[in-house]
Amino acid sequence: MDASDASDVVSAAKFASSNTGVATVAADGTITAVAVGSTTITATSGSFTATVAVTVSAA
Numbered sequence: 001m002d003a004s005d006a007s008d009v010v011s012a013a014k015f016a017s018s019n020t021g022v023a024t025v026a027a028d029g030t031i032t033a034v035a036v037g038s039t040t041i042t043a044t045s046g047s048f049t050a051t052v053a054v055t056v057s058a059a
Contacts, residue, residue, distance in 0.1 A: 013045040023054050 015025040019039035024032050031041060033056040043050045 013043045016042045016044075017054075018042070022056055 011028075013029065015027065015029050017023050017025045017031075017039050018041075019037065020034070022033070022035055022037035022039040023041070024034060025041050026032070029043065031054060036056050036058050038053065038055045041052050041054055
């Protein structure tokens with residue numbers, strides 16, 4: 001796998017936030033904090049799914 005392969009995987013993935021009131025996720029996977037709290041970000045590509053827990057803290 002090289003950098004172009006990784007780019008292909010990211011471009012094919014669909015991203016979602018379980019709580020958009022806490023953080024949103026763009027089509028390219030960029031996560032943006034909205035408010036203090038916790039959410040789960042999910043990336044799906046074909047039959048593969050990955051999740052990550054995200055906690056937004058006060059600055």
